[in-house]
Amino acid sequence: MRIGVHSGNLFAGVIGEAKLQFDIWGLDVTIANVLESTGVAGFVHISGATLSNLSEQRYVIEDGPEKARNHPLLSKHRITTYIIREDLQKDAEESEENFGELHAISLSDLGGRPRLSDNTNESLKEIFHAELREEFRKMPVSAFNPKTLYGIYRRREEVNIPLYHQLTICLKYLDPDLEKAYLKQTDYMFKYSMLLGLCVGYCLVYIEIMDTKIICPTCMILPAIVIIVQTVLTFVAWYKKMCWKRFGNEPHSYSRISCIIFRVHEKIIGSMIIRIIIYLFLVVSGFSVMCLIVMTCNREEFEMAYIEERLFHYEQELMICFQPWVATNMVSLMICLTFTFAHISLALKTAMAVLETVGYLVMIFFQYEFVFHHSVTTNPGFRAEYAHALLICITLLTMVVKERQLEFTNKINFHWRVELRKKEADANLTNHSITIILNNILPSHIVDVYVNSLAKHELYYENYQMVSVMFAMLMNFEMDLRSLRVLNEIIAEFDMLLLFYKEYYSVEKIKIVGCTYMAACGLNLNFAGSTSKTAKNDSTTERVSQRLLFTQDEKEREEVVFVMVSYALDMMRTLAKCNKAYQGIPGDRSITDGSMAIGISSGEVMAGIVGASQPHYDIWGNPVNMASRMETTGLPGNIQVTEESAKILQEFGIACQYRGLTFVKGRGEIPTFLVGIDDNLNFITTAPTRSPSHVERSTVISLHTTYSHPDVLDDISELGSAFVSRHALEDN
Structure with a gap:
């Protein structure tokens, strides 16, 4: 292995809009590349700038090779080179210690991922326990704190407030938006609440008819209205459930009235305002009916009847007044009904229950004290009116405590669900971002394999029998910041042009090395002869009609050469348009001469993912090396191809001029x-012996008709012109 090391200044970043890749540029980067190419295999070739940062006593250092001393770039910048032959430090333990120190520094200071070792499990346990402690701190349990009784808690923006401190004494979220979202939830238990309310309403009507003395027929108007409205609302609430029980999943055509009832039901359970109105109506109307039952009692008549009963020892009329304990039990049931409805504010439910309790206590101790005082009691030492009041108060207290516990649990669960949805949304956003980034780093058919199927450090490869490889180098580029900006704009234009070719013609950008643009045509998984995975990607076959699919015939696969040359020609046109635009900018006029050397070769290649971190999709094979040599030995403003590729292009009617014998390193x-x-x-054409699979495609990608088709010439030219204008090939 040849290694070249140089120290200096450089620019680092990402250029282009496709196949994003972190790279470095600059004169010192070029010098390091030259040191590698002019070095000696098995040794490290360094520059004087690098040697000045090393300890010369530690290494055996010799002067650089003659090839490096005669290199024009190194001579121009007066770079002296050296060869490191041997490391004089022989102590293996000290070497391992130094390596361990460097590894520790890289982990702590550079934020790298630690290697798996025996201490890894302990570290993971510590992290796991720390996360558990943090989650337990957020749980809705804590030590007793008097401040929490009144919802008093000092909020700090930099500290996450525990969950039990995010609710007031009325169990209301401190965040009004969160409270509003909680109350606006769909009440799927609405039908059961309505059924309970209807049962209470029927009980009240029964008591009024059977156990009280009706004073006038008009007193039945309010109970009748209430029971009718409750019956209708309960029917609406249960109608959809009854239809489901009757028809199930069987197809059924519902009438217009049924659809109206369905929509009304959905509107009721989905609207907080409507549910509150129905809730208030049921509570107020029920208590009003109860008050009407109590007020039917004539106190003077009841007192006289009670006195006469005690004096003359006869039983008084049963329906002369209401039954106190029946009324008390019904009020207790209505208090329970007040807390039955879900997704109603606890403060509102508590307020309504307190009003009912206070109103009934007023009737017990002030309005009908004599009636309640002489009601039945099981404790002669405890006055009956106090027994009635105690039952009502105990019911109220029990329901408030129970409802607070239930509301607290519901709000905690709702808060957890909101947090879970936020985390899921963040996770989905992160996954989508990762997928987008991976699709902009790796080919689309590789992303799914890399994310889901490829194990760590597992080899993934693809073997292709026929792939066309292109190297395109921008000539005479000085690597400074201004030139880098221009390079980024040009590469971005090439990437925009690539979008069309990638979508329809399987042209894939491989990478950018300095000012060299590397691409290949034919890297479609459907064309691969073999892969490291037995299953091929099915997603690409869904768009067969829109993509360039070659048959298994070798002659058909050779069309990748035609497509690759067409893309190279469009790159030259794109560069020409860019140069024309830069000529109007005085600062950018002298950056580049606007020439580009392109080399293309074709044949069998291997493709795969390289590296365990920062994965990169690359290709290897003789066509890659030959395409690189065609570019380095090519002429500016020309596309140089090998003999095999030239024969294929001539069959497609593209003239290829014989340049002569060219010395190629290694060949x-x-x-x-x-x-x-x-x-x-434009292509210089000859008589073709074969044509592409799609004639229209050939005219679009070359932007001018390569073959004579007068009947479709106008339509194709318009299509090609539209494509050019879209990809920044129009005049400014």
Whole structure:
């Protein structure tokens, strides 16, 4: 392995809009690259700037090779080079200790991921226990604090308030939006509350008819109205349930009236205002009926009858007045009904129950004290009116405590559900962001395999029999900040052009190295001869009609060369348009001469994911090396191809000019060809012996008709022009 090391200044960042990759640029980066290429295998080739930061007594250092001393870039910048032959530090224990120190620094200071070791489990346990303690602190339990009785808690913005401190004494959220969301929940228990209210209403009517003396027929108007309204509301609440019990999942056509009832029911259970109105109506009307029953009693007549009963020892008329204990039990039941409805404010329910209690206590101790005093009691030493009041108060207190506990539990659960939904939304957003980033780093068919199927450090590869590889290098670029901005704009234009080719023609951007743009055509999983996974991606087959799918015939797969050359020609047109725009900007006019050397080769390649961290999808094989050599030995403003690729292009009717024998490192002198391109950046065509699978596609991607088709020429030209204008190829 050859290694080149240089120290200096550089620019780091991300350029382009597709296949995002963190990279570095600058003169010192280029010098380090030259040190690698001119180094000696098995040794480290360093510069004088790097040597100045090392201890010369520790290493065996020799002068750099002659090839490095004669290199024009190193000579121009007067870079002296050295070869490190040996590390004189032989103490293995000290080396391991130093390595451990460096590893500890990298973990603590650089935030790297620690390696799995024996101490990892202990660290995970500590983290787990810390999270448990934090979650327990947020639980709705705590030590007794008098301040919490009144909802008094000092809120600090930098401290997360425990859950039990986020509710007032009335169990109301401190956050008004959260309280509003809680009350606006759909009340799916509404029908059961209505059924209980209807039962209470029927009981009141029964008591009024059977156990009291009716004074006048008009006294039945209010109970009749109340019972009718309750019956209708209960029917609406239960109608959908009855239809479900009757028809189930069977298809059924409901009448218009049924649909209206369904919509009314959905409106009621989904509207907090309507539910509160119905709740107040039931509570107020029920207590009003109870008061009407009590007020039917004539106190003077009851007192005279009671005295006569005691004097003359005869039984008084049973229906002369209401039964006190029946009335008290009914009021207790109505207090329970007051707390039955869900998703009604606890303060409102408590207030209504207190009003009912106070109103009934007034009747017990002031309005009908004689009636309640002479009612039946089981304790002769305890006055009957106090027994009635005690039953009402105990019922109220019991229901308030029970409802507070239930409301507290419901609000805690609701708060947890809200937090869970927030965490789920954050997790989904994070997952979507990761997926978007991965799709902008790896090919789409690799993302699912990498995320779901690929184990850690497991090898993933794809074997393709026919892939066309392209290297395109922008010439004469000085790597300073201003030039880097221009480079980013040009690469972004290339990426915008790539979107069309990637979607329909399986052209994939591989990476950018310095000013060199690397792409390949034919890296579609459906074309792979073999992969490390037996199952192929099914998602790509869903869009067969929109993508360029080659058959298994080798001749058909050779069309990737035509597509790759067409993309290279469009890149040259894009660069020409960019150069024309930069000529109007005085500061950018001298950055680049607007030329680009392109090399293309084709053949069998291997593709896969490289590295355990910061994964990168790359390709290897003889076509990759040959395409790189075609670019380095090519001519600015031309597309140089190998002999095999030239033969394929000539079959498609694209002229290829024989350049001659060109020396290629590792291969010696081989014949190379230049793709025929005229002054207007159009292909120079010849008589084709074969045509692409889709003639329209060939005219669109080359932006001018390569073949003569007068009947479709106008439509194709318009389509090509529209595509060019969309991808920044129009004049400014």
